[in-house]
Amino acid sequence: MPDLPTSKPVLAGKIVLRSETIRLEALPEGHLLHVMGATTSEEITTHLLAVGLKESSVRPAGYRQWFVVGNEQLAQSxxxxxxxxxxxxxxxxxxxxxxxxxxxxxxxxxxxxxxxxALDLYPSSFPEGCSAMTLFGHISVQLTRTGMNDFELTVLRSFAESLYEELEALTRSHGAERLAL
Known part of the structure; x- marks a missing residue:
């Protein structure tokens, strides 16, 4: 029987860049669930807590659609x-x-x-917890403000390397260098 392909993180080996004012890093390939239906983010959050997913967050992804994201991989159960x-x-x-x-x-x-x-990312227009589908250059992303100065970009796997390379160039233009391990 032939060996089955193994899953390799798409951004494995990408370096973390940082300076005094900027940091770029690939996040763990934990979980991302697309929820669609007649529910609310509050109801989803309540159910997440009930099934033991306290560290997951709920983000709007369109009309009656949400993404549930977290750093851990989920069991089928x-x-x-x-x-x-x-x-x-x-x-x-x-x-x-x-x-x-x-x-x-x-x-x-x-x-x-x-x-x-083209999103207005001022905190008064795009506060913490706000999420929007947008383009970054020519790549479609979901952009979420996760903290006052923290943003998470979610991208389709096939565009991840291209987006990361664009972000690397921009980060380096802000004086960022490879994070010493």
Missing amino acids: QRQALANALSGRAFICDQSHGRIRILVSGPDAARMLNKGT
């Missing part, structure tokens, strides 16, 4: 427990294998990201 909890109200589609998350943080993060997207 956890996904099934969430699907059962939302049964009759929403459906879940596991997108963990198809989307990659990248973190851009630091005081210059918003200014740097504005070089690639």
Whole structure:
């Protein structure tokens, strides 16, 4: 029987860049669930807590659509427990294998990201917890503000390397260098 292909993180080996004002890093390929249906983010959050997913966050992804993201990989039993909890109200589609998350943080993060997207990233217009589907250059991403100076970009797996390389160039233009391990 031939060996089955092994899963390799798409951004494995990508370096973390940082300066005093900016940081770029690939996040773990944990989980990303696409939830669709007649529910609310509050209801999803309640069900996440009930099935033991306290570290996951819920992000709007369109009309009656949300992404549930986290750094840990989920067991089939956890996904099934969430699907059962939302049964009759929403459906879940596991997108963990198809989307990659990248973190851009630091005081210059918003200014740097504005070089690639048309979103107004001022905190009054795009506060912490806000999420939007947008383009970064020619690549479609979901951009989420996860902290005052922290942004997470979620991108389709096939575009992850290209996006990361664009972000590397922008980060280096802000004086960032390879993080010493």
